[in-house]
Amino acid sequence: MEIRGADVGFIxxxxxxxxxxxxxxxxxxxxxxxxxxxxxxxxxxxxxxVWHDSPGAVAAACKAVFTMVGYPKDVEEVxxxxxxxxxxxxxxxxxxxxxxxxxxLARKIWEExxxxxxxxxxxxxxxxxxxxxxxTLSIMVGGAEEDFLDAKPLLEAMGKTVVRQGPAGAGxxxxxxxxxxxxxxxxxxxxxxxxxxKAGLDPRTxxxxxxxxxxxxxxxxxxxxxxxxxxxxxxxFSKHYLKDLRIAVESARSMGADLPMLALAESLFDKMxxxxxxxxxxxxxxxxxxxxxPR
Amino acid sequence: MEIRGADVGFIxxxxxxxxxxxxxxxxxxxxxxxxxxxxxxxxxxxxxxVWHDSPGAVAAACKAVFTMVGYPKDVEEVxxxxxxxxxxxxxxxxxxxxxxxxxxLARKIWEExxxxxxxxxxxxxxxxxxxxxxxTLSIMVGGAEEDFLDAKPLLEAMGKTVVRQGPAGAGxxxxxxxxxxxxxxxxxxxxxxxxxxKAGLDPRTxxxxxxxxxxxxxxxxxxxxxxxxxxxxxxxFSKHYLKDLRIAVESARSMGADLPMLALAESLFDKMxxxxxxxxxxxxxxxxxxxxxPR
Numbered sequence: 049m050e051i052r053g054a055d056v057g058f059i060x061x062x063x064x065x066x067x068x069x070x071x072x073x074x075x076x077x078x079x080x081x082x083x084x085x086x087x088x089x090x091x092x093x094x095x096x097x098v099w100h101d102s103p104g105a106v107a108a109a110c111k112a113v114f115t116m117v118g119y120p121k122d123v124e125e126v127x128x129x130x131x132x133x134x135x136x137x138x139x140x141x142x143x144x145x146x147x148x149x150x151x152x153l154a155r156k157i158w159e160e161x162x163x164x165x166x167x168x169x170x171x172x173x174x175x176x177x178x179x180x181x182x183x184t185l186s187i188m189v190g191g192a193e194e195d196f197l198d199a200k201p202l203l204e205a206m207g208k209t210v211v212r213q214g215p216a217g218a219g220x221x222x223x224x225x226x227x228x229x230x231x232x233x234x235x236x237x238x239x240x241x242x243x244x245x246k247a248g249l250d251p252r253t254x255x256x257x258x259x260x261x262x263x264x265x266x267x268x269x270x271x272x273x274x275x276x277x278x279x280x281x282x283x284x285f286s287k288h289y290l291k292d293l294r295i296a297v298e299s300a301r302s303m304g305a306d307l308p309m310l311a312l313a314e315s316l317f318d319k320m321x322x323x324x325x326x327x328x329x330x331x332x333x334x335x336x337x338x339x340x341x342p343r
Numbered sequence: 344m345e346i347r348g349a350d351v352g353f354i355x356x357x358x359x360x361x362x363x364x365x366x367x368x369x370x371x372x373x374x375x376x377x378x379x380x381x382x383x384x385x386x387x388x389x390x391x392x393v394w395h396d397s398p399g400a401v402a403a404a405c406k407a408v409f410t411m412v413g414y415p416k417d418v419e420e421v422x423x424x425x426x427x428x429x430x431x432x433x434x435x436x437x438x439x440x441x442x443x444x445x446x447x448l449a450r451k452i453w454e455e456x457x458x459x460x461x462x463x464x465x466x467x468x469x470x471x472x473x474x475x476x477x478x479t480l481s482i483m484v485g486g487a488e489e490d491f492l493d494a495k496p497l498l499e500a501m502g503k504t505v506v507r508q509g510p511a512g513a514g515x516x517x518x519x520x521x522x523x524x525x526x527x528x529x530x531x532x533x534x535x536x537x538x539x540x541k542a543g544l545d546p547r548t549x550x551x552x553x554x555x556x557x558x559x560x561x562x563x564x565x566x567x568x569x570x571x572x573x574x575x576x577x578x579x580f581s582k583h584y585l586k587d588l589r590i591a592v593e594s595a596r597s598m599g600a601d602l603p604m605l606a607l608a609e610s611l612f613d614k615m616x617x618x619x620x621x622x623x624x625x626x627x628x629x630x631x632x633x634x635x636x637p638r
Contacts, residue, residue: 229553229563230557235527246599262562309604
């Protein structure tokens with residue numbers, strides 16, 4: 049699909065969505081938008097996006113519609129709700145959910161879309177607010193190959209690594225794979241840091257010895273300095289990570305996968321939210337350990 | 344310490360020790376060696392190393408002695424046993440244990456050495472057989488600063504990253520930190536791969552999407568291809584990793600650190616050894632999951 053001059057919708061203009069929509073506009077799309085709180089995006093509207101009063105109204109005006117909302121229930125609402133996307137999009141419209149959401153919900157959207165002559169992709173992203181701002185996201189796509197190819201120019205305006213992973217739901221499954229790896233890396237990093245401190249080591253000197261060999265990870269190199277600096281600002285909110293872990297646990301269970309580390313991660317992030325770290329970054333897991341993991 | 348022409352001992356010529364001792368010889372040391380099975384190192388002796396019949400005899404002939412043996416009990420034997428190093432080394436001798444061993448044992452050796460006018464360092468390594476062969480090991484050192492500086496030219500003949508981490512025991516503690524990080528990364532990688540397969544994804548395509556972002560790790564990039572190729576040859580033996588995890592668990596407990604992921608890792612590698620994977624590489628953890636984790 050040619051971006052320049054195309055009517056493209058974006059629903060959900062939070063930190064991620066706002067940056068992503070901005071890239072589509074810079075690439076020449078005519079943007080149509082809806083988000084829960086209009087007041088937060090007035091500046092964006094002034095730069096030339098068309099406001100609509102519902103997801104369905106956005107969809108009715110566009111050839112392609114992107115969504116980036118919060119939780120699976122929000123996804124259900126914008127797709128299946130009153131004045132939702134599915135009921136209002138014109139046949140042939142490409143609908144792309146970039147929210148990290150349930151794989152089974154992605155498949156349900158795809159099936160419903162198909163019945164209505166729409167083309168659905170699930171396309172969750174990783175790379176955080178920085179990746180969204182710099183258009184360096186990794187975008188993991190599920191859906192039909194031809195729909196993926198059609199959407200690719202738009203996805204490539206927002207991300208650097210854009211890969212089709214398989215049929216509907218495969219994008220969400222791949223994002224869950226990503227989050228499971230992150231869980232192990234993050235928990236390993238935190239436990240190692242706690243151990244190092246108890247042992248009287250200087251963690252920064254320890255990093256010199258271990259950060260480039262078999263222990264090397266993005267979490268180790270990027271999160272330990274933040275933990276040591278007392279910087280618990282959200283690169284990624286703990287409450288959102290808990291949402292992802294719950295989706296991963298639930299889908300793993302439904303597939304019969306026994307994943308004890310994932311179960312541990314979910315229980316730790318449950319406690320993170322209980323303890324009031326919901327709005328902190330995932331690196332605040334260090335604080336949970338520091339203060340003693342509640343039983 | 345000047346390597347060229349120095350009498351340097353090496354005790355324990357397994358896969359790691361043999362490569363490491365070779366680098367000392369190439370750098371010009373006169374090598375004195377002892378290992379459990381002389382027959383395995385005849386070629387090495389033919390190239391010019393002097394054989395001795397006990398660790399103590401090696402120590403008596405040298406200005407610096409390195410040890411690389413298997414388990415903490417082997418360390419105790421070569422240092423404290425009959426015809427051991429501590430009793431036979433001449434005052435001033437530098438004694439360096441490169442075995443991954445217990446931090447408290449490293450401190451015990453250091454104290455006993457001090458009483459006898461010897462200078463002890465704990466200097467476990469990471470980087471595996473390849474790192475040993477290519478002299479690219481990371482060597483994590485505990486002990487007195489001046490003894491570290493004296494040993495540095497010798498350590499740098501065997502490793503690329505040579506860092507003093509603190510007083511006696513700090514090298515071993517740092518190695519444990521490394522192993523705790525590895526545990527999280529490896530378990531996360533295995534659980535993610537199991538999830539990906541259950542979800543019908545192609546794991547190699549998944550790697551394209553996730554291996555350079557927040558999920559990036561050495562374990563992910565290096566171990567998934569081996570697992571998928573059915574290559575479970577030991578880069579690092581599962582039984583040796585279990586030894587390390589046990590030391591980490593025991594020392595964490597003695598410091599009052601509550602580390603549930605580390606406990607999970609120990610329990611998984613206990614099962615690895617029970618299931619007959621002791622001689623496989625750590626990546627065989629994938630097989631344990633594939634076959635169903637025993638309760």
